[in-house]
Amino acid sequence: xxxxxxxxxxxxxxVVANSxxxxxxxxxxxxxxxxxxxxxKSTLMNVLSGLYRPDGGEILIDGxxxxxxxxxxxxxxxxxxxxxxxxxxxxxxxxxxxxxGVEPTGPVDFLDLKKARAQxxxxxxxxxxxxxxxxxxxxxxxxxxxxxxxxxxLFRSANAIIFDEPTAVLTPQxxxxxxxxxxxxxxxxxxxVFITHKLHEILEVADRISVLREGRIVGExxxxxxxxxxxxxxxxxxxxxxxxxxxxxxxxxVLLDVQHLTVLRENxxxxxxxxxxxxxxxxIVGIAGVQGNGQSExxxxxxxVRRVAxxxxxxxxxxxxxxSARDRHRLGMAHIPEDRQRTGIIAAxxxxxxxxxxxxxxxxxxxxxxxxxxxxxxNSAAAAAAFDVRTPSVFEKAGHLSxxxxxxxxxxxxxxxxxxxLIAAQPTRGLDVGSIEYIHKRIVDAREEGDGIxxxxxxxxxxxxxxxxxxVMFKGRVVAEFGxxxxxxxxxxxxxxxxxxxx
Amino acid sequence: MSEQGDTTTLTxxxxxxxxxxxxxxxxxVIVPLFAVVVALILGGVAMLATNVDLETIGRSYVALAYGSxxxxxxxxxxxxxxxxxxxxxxxxALGFRAGLFNIxxxxxxxxxxxxxxxVGFSFTGLPMLVHLPLALxxxxxxxxxxxxxxxxxxxxxxxxxxxxxxMLNMISYRLVDYMLRMPAIQRPGRSDPISSSVLPSxxxxxxxxxxxxxxxxxxxxxxxxAAVLFVYWLLFKSTIGFEFRASGESPxxxxxxxxxxxxxxxxxxxxxGALAGLAGANQVLGVLGRASSGFxxxxxxxxxxxxxxxxxxxxxxxxxxxxxxxxxxxxxxxxVDAGVSIDLxxxxxxxxxxxxxxxxVVRALFPWGFRKAAPASKE
Ligand SMILES: Nc1ncnc2c1ncn2[C@@H]1O[C@H](COP(=O)(O)OP(=O)(O)OP(=O)(O)O)[C@@H](O)[C@H]1O
Ligand SMILES: [Mg+2]
Numbered sequence: 001x002x003x004x005x006x007x008x009x010x011x012x013x014x015v016v017a018n019s020x021x022x023x024x025x026x027x028x029x030x031x032x033x034x035x036x037x038x039x040x041k042s043t044l045m046n047v048l049s050g051l052y053r054p055d056g057g058e059i060l061i062d063g064x065x066x067x068x069x070x071x072x073x074x075x076x077x078x079x080x081x082x083x084x085x086x087x088x089x090x091x092x093x094x095x096x097x098x099x100x101g102v103e104p105t106g107p108v109d110f111l112d113l114k115k116a117r118a119q120x121x122x123x124x125x126x127x128x129x130x131x132x133x134x135x136x137x138x139x140x141x142x143x144x145x146x147x148x149x150x151x152x153x154l155f156r157s158a159n160a161i162i163f164d165e166p167t168a169v170l171t172p173q174x175x176x177x178x179x180x181x182x183x184x185x186x187x188x189x190x191x192x193v194f195i196t197h198k199l200h201e202i203l204e205v206a207d208r209i210s211v212l213r214e215g216r217i218v219g220e221x222x223x224x225x226x227x228x229x230x231x232x233x234x235x236x237x238x239x240x241x242x243x244x245x246x247x248x249x250x251x252x253x254v255l256l257d258v259q260h261l262t263v264l265r266e267n268x269x270x271x272x273x274x275x276x277x278x279x280x281x282x283x284i285v286g287i288a289g290v291q292g293n294g295q296s297e298x299x300x301x302x303x304x305v306r307r308v309a310x311x312x313x314x315x316x317x318x319x320x321x322x323x324s325a326r327d328r329h330r331l332g333m334a335h336i337p338e339d340r341q342r343t344g345i346i347a348a349x350x351x352x353x354x355x356x357x358x359x360x361x362x363x364x365x366x367x368x369x370x371x372x373x374x375x376x377x378x379n380s381a382a383a384a385a386a387f388d389v390r391t392p393s394v395f396e397k398a399g400h401l402s403x404x405x406x407x408x409x410x411x412x413x414x415x416x417x418x419x420x421x422l423i424a425a426q427p428t429r430g431l432d433v434g435s436i437e438y439i440h441k442r443i444v445d446a447r448e449e450g451d452g453i454x455x456x457x458x459x460x461x462x463x464x465x466x467x468x469x470x471x472v473m474f475k476g477r478v479v480a481e482f483g484x485x486x487x488x489x490x491x492x493x494x495x496x497x498x499x500x501x502x503x
Numbered sequence: 504m505s506e507q508g509d510t511t512t513l514t515x516x517x518x519x520x521x522x523x524x525x526x527x528x529x530x531x532v533i534v535p536l537f538a539v540v541v542a543l544i545l546g547g548v549a550m551l552a553t554n555v556d557l558e559t560i561g562r563s564y565v566a567l568a569y570g571s572x573x574x575x576x577x578x579x580x581x582x583x584x585x586x587x588x589x590x591x592x593x594x595x596a597l598g599f600r601a602g603l604f605n606i607x608x609x610x611x612x613x614x615x616x617x618x619x620x621x622v623g624f625s626f627t628g629l630p631m632l633v634h635l636p637l638a639l640x641x642x643x644x645x646x647x648x649x650x651x652x653x654x655x656x657x658x659x660x661x662x663x664x665x666x667x668x669x670m671l672n673m674i675s676y677r678l679v680d681y682m683l684r685m686p687a688i689q690r691p692g693r694s695d696p697i698s699s700s701v702l703p704s705x706x707x708x709x710x711x712x713x714x715x716x717x718x719x720x721x722x723x724x725x726x727x728x729a730a731v732l733f734v735y736w737l738l739f740k741s742t743i744g745f746e747f748r749a750s751g752e753s754p755x756x757x758x759x760x761x762x763x764x765x766x767x768x769x770x771x772x773x774x775x776g777a778l779a780g781l782a783g784a785n786q787v788l789g790v791l792g793r794a795s796s797g798f799x800x801x802x803x804x805x806x807x808x809x810x811x812x813x814x815x816x817x818x819x820x821x822x823x824x825x826x827x828x829x830x831x832x833x834x835x836x837x838x839v840d841a842g843v844s845i846d847l848x849x850x851x852x853x854x855x856x857x858x859x860x861x862x863x864v865v866r867a868l869f870p871w872g873f874r875k876a877a878p879a880s881k882e
Binding site: 013014303304305324325326328329335337342343344345346347348349353357358360361366369370371373377378380381382384385386391392393394395396 | 510513514515516517518519520521524740741742743745748749752753755756757758759760761762763
């Protein structure tokens, strides 16, 4: 099977998301698709998977032009897509989710789950996926849920599989397993498109690399020949530095002091267990750990959006254990939430509205009860320009921005006001290398100004390059500390601590 | 230096508003327009199916048009009928915007109307300048408090507001009947549930009596217009409206942004109830002059449709309210002139809502009214 995109153009109003794109995808090959945020990668793949109809150009499968009127047509033509946001029913089992929409039925019209289960097992064995067909989705970790999405696509007998930023939500361990799956799919003769912002990943699994910028293909790369620096420059159009330049560490007084903090999950299980930590002025503290070890709950508790079950939180000497999220904002705490789609932005609101989502009450943006939209818009435009949020205007709906630009919007909102402490969960998730460079610079600038910063990230590289001090969380506790007073940071040791091995 | 210039132009570009999209226009204008047309046609089909001859059908629609916009009296009736629909519709729309389904306008109208009536007949000797505002205020406060009950229970316990407001509607019917038989309220000498009459000093003055004594248009229409502007300002120009809309679009994101959902829920419900209460006061002080059993007459339920049809936008609610008012006024004429049951108007109203709620049906029926899915050219 060979899929050829010829001269694909896709517009959204004034925005040209794809412009005359030519691309070939072949069986038994992994095509890596790179490009900065808003370059048009997702749009292009949505065209290929039948979600969008192109304004120009054509798609050829094995030389024959095809027209997709919807995703159904694309699936019938053998093209499946694994979206970044999974589309699974949490209260259904794996098998039920897989057959949803294409249920195999017996002679009388009843759901033949037995057959479905058998088919899921078969796919499991062929590609080494190891998913229990009878487990409920809500009980599965993210990495396994992703495999269910893959099974769904394979169940519909796809020959071409598109992955849109599949590794953004995976732990390093899961990424390794994911690559093994991709490789077995490739050797089974599937054509694969792999979108990511992590250059080392693409160099590891891709057979060919195409780079998009501003909707056009601007270059190709060959793993083994092209270096990550070259790829980065091709993407962003300028040289990118992966190193963060920091002044020497000279911390001030303690800003945030957490003592014996205990936080529960919704089901009353202990998420954060008697945890103590502190963040000082002019210090970047990183929390490393495998996802699901209480980091999310810790951040939410510190941000005031999750109840504290025990212990105390002091900020600048003031007890804020029971303070509301708004109180904390007012005291000078900023929070970049982990899940931008659910908690960071409001998709139906404009960029300008989202930019003041937690500061609208400030005297800069409202007088008494009256919003000052003029000021809001001005400020948003300035912030969007500074943080390179790619949007046609500040009146565009945030939901229309590309994933990475939504993230930049949240980061811009939180970094663009005068705060003393930043709590950031996965601040650079889904960002391109150029944007990461800029955000890191802003975070370091904040540190130089004497702000305290607490970062939770599943990117060990990010934590290692940015942080003055690294805490490793395991099962709700801090099990190891590196840098500053503790041991010097070392990737291997941190990895071991994350697995719960260290002392 | 040049970089400075670049960011300035970039900022300026970001502040440029895009021209309204064709899709918005389709959504806001074409779909409702077609929905009304299709509903009217299907209403005719319904009459045909029930053995009404073509001539009578023709006569009905002429009467509908005549009775709604054909004369000064018709216009007066249309606006009089539209006023409480718009007031209560605004209250419902406010709830929709904040993600709350306030089905309780009917009960809030009843409570507001009762309070206004009681104040309206109880205080003798007050000048109108004091008495009328007092009666209106009583209606507003009673409606707000009644709705706030549902809001408070929802915020405190998480019980769903649909159930709560439906229950409060049930309670309000019986409560009104009960109150109307209380000696202090019941009209002396009557045994049926009916209140004393509102004193002239608390009546909303009629506006067109100098043209004809039967023109019922009253000054409640100004209250309605003020309410429209107020709700518009509140939703789109105030911080409170920002919070309402944020909670409506994404309660989680609103919570993470530090908005207090419980407070917002109570406030939205109370404001919606205030508007519905004002609608009730408007009815008793401007049209009915007294309260009787079930004087809300389903306005609270039609208000749901009005809010829906008006896309929960204050100006949309005005248009939808006027349409429903016209259907009601015209429907009465239709009954008189053509002998067609006023129930037909109910059918037409329901069909309109059906088509609004299912825009895809409208699009499928009138493909030429809409842009093709993938335009070859730029707009
Ligand atoms: N539904 C939409 N409506 C309007 N504009 C859109 C829509 N979807 C995408 N765009 C615009 O098209 C451009 C390309 O977006 P796309 O999502 O394809 O980027 P991307 O390369 O996937 O970026 P990212 O790496 O951030 O995910 C962006 O400028 C975006 O604002
Ligand atoms: Mg994308």
